Amino acid sequence: MKRFYWLEEGVLAGCSRPGGESPAPDPSAVMQDLHWLKERGVLAVLSLTETGLYLDSEEIDGIDFLHLPVIDMTAPQPSQLIQALRFIDHQRARGRAVAAHCLQGQGRTGTVLAAYLVRQGMEPEAAISRLRMICPGAIEAKDQERALHDFARRRDWIL
Secondary structure: OOOOOEOOOEEEEEEEEOOOOOOOOOOOHHHHHHHHHHHOEEEEEEEEEOOOOOOOOOEEEEEEEOOOOOOOOOOOHHHHHHHHHHHHHHHHHOOOOEEEOOOOOHHHHHHHHHHHHOOHHHHHHHHHHHHHHOOOOOOOOOOHHHHHHHHHHHHHHOO
């Protein structure tokens, strides 16, 4: 696992793509990284890469998965942010830690994690700053920053 960081220890993390950054990662490398995540208490994975992890199931070895495809260097759509937060909430209600990932664990992942902080009452700039302290390079595109500000203004995400 190239990059892993907790936003909230034992609750919500960000990481790089399990199995590496190849467009078609080796299934054994994916499983090795999933095992590594599970050893750290992660029992749910939110995948934000264009292609998923090439798994045939929404649950493997006790780990739940949700794939929301987002094009690299762009931001998740508002509906995807809401879906991501619902997945996180559902897993938290079950006492399961979640790891969100994109390719490098910074842009798309950072946008979702910052949206989580915004929903908790943090201003977008403060959420971005907090993420960048934990993961330098997080929310790497202006489009992602804009999407987070738009998300904060919308308020239709009150779940």
